[in-house]
Amino acid sequence: GQNIDQPTEMTATEGAIVQINCTYQTSGFNGLFWYQQHAGEAPTFLSYNVLDGLEEKGRFSSFLSRSKGYSYLLLKELQMKDSASYLCAVTYNNNDMRFGAGTRLTVKP
C-alpha cells in the first residue's frame, strides 16, 4: 500500500510556530508535496521536496528525509488566515499522486 499518515487536527496560537508531520511508504517514492486547502476551496500548492533537507519559502518551510519516509511542514509567525487543512501528497514511480487525509489547523488569537 501507499499509506500517508498525518495528524487529523492541530491547534496553535497566532504568532506561534507549528510543525505538521507526515510519514509515508518509501518504496517507489518520487516526490512529496504540501497543499493548503481552505474550507470549501480547492487545494493550492505550497511546496515540493524531492531531496533530503529543508526548503524554505517565506513563513512556510518543508523538510524531507527520504530514508525515514518523513516530512514536515513548518509554519512560522502564524496568522489567523493560516487556519486551513494541510494535505501531504506523495508521487510514486507509477506516476500516482496519493494524498494523506489532511491536517486541520486552527489558529487561535
Added chain:
Amino acid sequence: SAVISQKPSRDICQRGTSLTIQCQVDSQVTMMFWYRQQPGQSLTLIATANQGSEATYESGFVIDKFPISRPNLTFSTLTVSNMSPEDSSIYLCSVDLAASPDTQYFGPGTRLTVL
C-alpha cells in the same frame, strides 16, 4: 500555473439521475485527473483522463459509473451516473503541467449533493 474552471460549481440532484461536470484549462496539458473529496476527507483519485483514449480508473471506480471524456488537451468531462446519496461529494479536476516538479493544480471543484 494554469487557470482551471469547472462547471457547474454546485448542484443538487435527485437519486437515479446523472450529472456531467466540465473542466476547462486555459492551456494545453497532457495530464488531467479527476478526484473526489467526500465531506471531511482528503482527495481520492478517480481516474486519469487520457486524450484520445479511454480513461485509466483507480481501484474501486468503474467507467459505467464515472464515464470520462477527454476530446482535446484543454477539456474533460466527468459524469456521475445513476447517482445515490453516497455520491454526494466535491469533485475536482486537476492538471499536471509536466514541468519540474510535476505539480498538480486543481480546479475550484463541483459540490454535488444527491437527495
